[in-house]
Amino acid sequence: MVNITLNGDPHKVQKGLSLYDLLQDLKLDPGKVAVERNLEIVPKSTYQDIKLDEGDRLEIVHFIGGGKKHG
Amino acid sequence: MDNDSFKVAGMSFSSRLIVGTGKYKDFEETALAVEASGAQIVTVAVRRVNVMDPNQPMLVDYLDPKKYTYLPNTAGCFTADDAIRTLRLAREAGGWNLVKLEVLGDQKTLYPNMVETLHAAEVLIKENFDVMVYCSDDPIMAQRLEDLGCCAIMPLGAPIGSGLGIQNPVQIRLIIEQANVPVLVDAGVGTASDAAVAMELGCDGVLMNTAIAEAKDPIAMARAMNLAVQAGRAAYFAGRMPKKLYADPSSPLAGLI
Numbered sequence: 671m672v673n674i675t676l677n678g679d680p681h682k683v684q685k686g687l688s689l690y691d692l693l694q695d696l697k698l699d700p701g702k703v704a705v706e707r708n709l710e711i712v713p714k715s716t717y718q719d720i721k722l723d724e725g726d727r728l729e730i731v732h733f734i735g736g737g738k739k740h741g
Numbered sequence: 742m743d744n745d746s747f748k749v750a751g752m753s754f755s756s757r758l759i760v761g762t763g764k765y766k767d768f769e770e771t772a773l774a775v776e777a778s779g780a781q782i783v784t785v786a787v788r789r790v791n792v793m794d795p796n797q798p799m800l801v802d803y804l805d806p807k808k809y810t811y812l813p814n815t816a817g818c819f820t821a822d823d824a825i826r827t828l829r830l831a832r833e834a835g836g837w838n839l840v841k842l843e844v845l846g847d848q849k850t851l852y853p854n855m856v857e858t859l860h861a862a863e864v865l866i867k868e869n870f871d872v873m874v875y876c877s878d879d880p881i882m883a884q885r886l887e888d889l890g891c892c893a894i895m896p897l898g899a900p901i902g903s904g905l906g907i908q909n910p911v912q913i914r915l916i917i918e919q920a921n922v923p924v925l926v927d928a929g930v931g932t933a934s935d936a937a938v939a940m941e942l943g944c945d946g947v948l949m950n951t952a953i954a955e956a957k958d959p960i961a962m963a964r965a966m967n968l969a970v971q972a973g974r975a976a977y978f979a980g981r982m983p984k985k986l987y988a989d990p991s992s993p994l995a996g997l998i
Contacts, residue, residue: 677789697795704787704834711829729789731830733800735762735771736786736816 672724683722690717693730703732745974747946749923750839750871750892752810754781757940758970759812759925761950765959768803774953775804777963782810784841784948786817787831806835812873814841819854821861828865840865841895843875851901855882859889866890875927878912880919887922894920895948898939899929902951906935910942917943933962933969940973941981 671682683692689712693700705712706729712720722728747754760780765771775783783804791797804811813831815824821844828840842861846854853876865872866889873893874886883894896916899905906929907913917924923945930936930949939947947970956962 677792696792698790702799702801703790704830706830711833731787732790733785734788735800736814
């Protein structure tokens with residue numbers, strides 16, 4: 671297992687797990703989210719190729735209702 | 742007037758009202774209000790997915806991104822870096838370049854931080870984003886943003902969420918007069934007449950959220966705003982009568998008994 675930070679919280683994943691597999695495990699539709707890994711945007715087309723490493727910091731975001739400030 | 746479409750970043754829209762999707766009771770109400778407003782562009786926020794509960798309903802399930810143009814915003818960002826990160830993620834999530842930049846400077850007033858806004862706009866435009874920008878009502882700043890390549894200038898009419906109406910018609914008019922890109926009042930509208938005032942000044946559109954979402958009946962207010970924006974635009978084209986200091990009778994005085 672390797673330790674990563676997922677949306678600010680500690681998270682353990684299988685060594686060598688791809689980002690695509692992680693999204694599958696989390697039951698997230700890759701089409702509806704965007705991922706930042708260590709402050710860099712991960713293009714959707716590379717989710718299968720990205721293998722998660724010890725210490726990776728992931729941000730997984732989506733669109734929510736939002737106008738001003740209160741988002 | 743018949744072919745009076747609103748054009749921004751190479752896209753064309755028949756509605757001049759852009760609505761936010763925050764502060765509603767639930768997604769059903771959001772969808773009904775957006776429908777009633779006639780808006781074709783909706784602002785959306787970018788936030789962390791709740792990884793503990795991925796089955797929570799998502800906005801995209803209620804507002805079809807194929808039907809509405811999603812305008813990701815940076816509401817809640819107080820630095821250029823946060824705004825830039827947010828919009829890079831938004832582009833990857835959505836796959837389009839049109840975004841709304843908003844960098845706030847102060848928690849109490851939510852007034853825009855123009856130094857950070859200018860910096861963020863410069864970076865984003867270099868990265869080929871189409872940037873609609875929330876800004877102060879300062880014509881000099883508006884010009885700078887246009888010179889940088891922003892595709893729409895969106896000065897506030899009053900503080901965000903205040904519902905005070907257009908407090909600064911003189912500055913808004915100056916900004917409209919000099920601009921070669923669309924100018925939209927973003928923030929401050931409280932009720933339908935405020936939206937009409939903005940449009941009568943010659944704005945290309947109005948962006949609002951709270952005025953609809955916090956009305957007693959948001960769906961009815963959405964409809965009112967839809968009509969107000971159209972009425973204000975029509976009055977702008979019609980050209981209002983000059984203001985006079987004294988009365989001027991409408992009926993002829995000749996032939997009075």
